[in-house]
Amino acid sequence: xxASGSSKCERIVRVLSSHYGKIPWWPGDTDEVLIxxxxxxxxxxxxxxxxxxxxxxxxxxxxxxxHGAEPVNxxxxxxxTGFYRVKTKRLKELAQHITEQYGGIQGMNPRPTQExxxxxLGVYGIGAETADSILCYGFNRTSFVIDAYTRRICICLGxxxxxxxxxxxxxxVLPEDNSAYRQTHAHIVEYAxxxxxxxxxxxxxxxxxxx
DNA sequence: GACCAGGTCCTTG
DNA sequence: CAAGGACATGGT
Numbered sequence: 001x002x003a004s005g006s007s008k009c010e011r012i013v014r015v016l017s018s019h020y021g022k023i024p025w026w027p028g029d030t031d032e033v034l035i036x037x038x039x040x041x042x043x044x045x046x047x048x049x050x051x052x053x054x055x056x057x058x059x060x061x062x063x064x065x066x067h068g069a070e071p072v073n074x075x076x077x078x079x080x081t082g083f084y085r086v087k088t089k090r091l092k093e094l095a096q097h098i099t100e101q102y103g104g105i106q107g108m109n110p111r112p113t114q115e116x117x118x119x120x121l122g123v124y125g126i127g128a129e130t131a132d133s134i135l136c137y138g139f140n141r142t143s144f145v146i147d148a149y150t151r152r153i154c155i156c157l158g159x160x161x162x163x164x165x166x167x168x169x170x171x172x173v174l175p176e177d178n179s180a181y182r183q184t185h186a187h188i189v190e191y192a193x194x195x196x197x198x199x200x201x202x203x204x205x206x207x208x209x210x211x
Numbered sequence: 212g213a214c215c216a217g218g219t220c221c222t223t224g
Numbered sequence: 225c226a227a228g229g230a231c232a233t234g235g236t
Contacts, residue, residue: 042232043234044234047233047234047235079232080233081234082231082233082234083231083232086232
């Protein structure tokens, strides 16, 4: 009889938290988080940072600036993140959605999380991970981010839930506290970079710590 | 030169 | 519904 998905999730949260403690993750104002969330799709964060700098140098690192910018100028700034044409289109769509629906980022603050999430998921190029990253790191909401690392680790540990089910599992286990959501996702990424994909799976702390 | 990166969308079987 | 391809640059 193997442990249930939720007790395995609970253990992931607990073990990683005691191992890594508090770590800084995804700093920046709301505009930067929104833009970074799109740019980091299938892309290393170091490349995203360069693109954010390039956007800042051009005074284009805000959603309203991107809303009015020429696509070619956005493309030039974000080329180093790859997929630069589709990402430019996605940023434009996101800026348009927020401007039209809420009159800007400020207008989103009073709205409930689920309403914001539905709206974001309706935008071309914004899927579950990007939407939840925006909500969790940009608007301090309790919306848990499921990324490729999280899926990989959960499969590795025999957790069968996937997609929205996996998100629900973690959200039932976590306290209703944004910093817990941030930290747990940060821990998972940190852990995955350290142990997954480098043939170090067998020494990983989740498999070897007790039980 | 091959392979992958903090996804998403579209097309096929 | 699962699987495969497209989107593109930069690092290992």
